[in-house]
Amino acid sequence: MTIRRSTLNKLAFSTLLVTLPLHAAFAQDAAVADRLKAALAAQGVDISWTGVTGDASSMVLQGVTFKPGAEKEAFKIGDIKLEGVSEANGGYEIETVSTSAFQHSENGVTLDLSPFIIHDMTVPADGATGPLGSMMMYESAELDNMTVKVGDKTAFSMDGLGIEITPPADGKAMEFSGTTEKFNADLTLVEDPKSKDVINALGYQNITGNLAMEGTWQPADGKMELSKYDISVDNAGTL
Structure with missing residues (x-):
């Protein structure tokens, strides 16, 4: 069975976009929802939902779907819960944002995600200027x-992903870090002959380990630097 690159790219894209529909949770304020929808549409992402329940401080966005412009079908995200919502400087601060568990299958490849939880999210006010503009920020996730999975085999799994972000201030760059407690990869599913020969020669058909990364991003010029990107493989060392 061949793992198509396009399929994996789509699954990875869906992982990165899983939090985009959070913007629409402010549908109780039509002006904010319309602005955010327009911003996402300009990025080629179509957002929809079936309803919003709760009150101004705690709400659930129900039946969320999103569709990147290049895709024919929308991804079904499910419910998104926002807790501790308050107005701040014309925008919003949200203490906790949590998604539903997510699953997407295509061409025999299935992606399963546990709920993704975001802490201390800030949504800027309409018309905000500066390098960050209308960008949303959060402090941890x-x-x-x-x-x-490819068929009934687990090709890759990851446990305990943690992200920490220090928002940029006073012209300084944003700092970020990410760690995983454990990952596992089944390299027997790799079908490229040359890669397979190398894997077999090294004897690493299945690998486990962890990952740690740190870096900065300067919103003024878009420059990103990685100061650390360590992939530690059990019984093999750190790359």
Whole structure:
């Protein structure tokens, strides 16, 4: 069975976009929702939902779907919960944002994600200027588990993803870090002959380990630097 690159790219894209529909949770304020929808549409992402329940400080966005412009079908995200919502400087601050568990299958490849939880999210006011403009920021996020299956075999799994972000201030760059407690990859599913020969020669058909990364991003010029990107493989060292 061949793992198509386009399929994996789509699954990875869906992982990165899983939090985009959070913008629409402010549908109780039509002006904010319309602005955010327009901003996402300009990025080629179509957002929809079936309803919003709760009140101004705690709400659930129900039946969320999103569709990147290049895709024919929308991804079904499910419900998104926002807690501790308050107005701040014309925008919003949200203490906790949590998604539903997510699953997407295509061409025999299935992606499963546990709920993605975001802490201390800030949504800027309409008309905000500066390098960050209308960008949303958050201070930390966590994902308990991600699994990618090819047929009935687990090709890749990851546990304990944690992200920490220090928002930029006074012209300084944003600082970020990310760690995983554990990952597992089944390299027997790799079908490229040359890669397979190398894997077999090294004797690493299945690998486990962890990952740690740190870096900065300067919103003024878009420059990103990685000061650390360590992939530690059990019984093999750190790359």
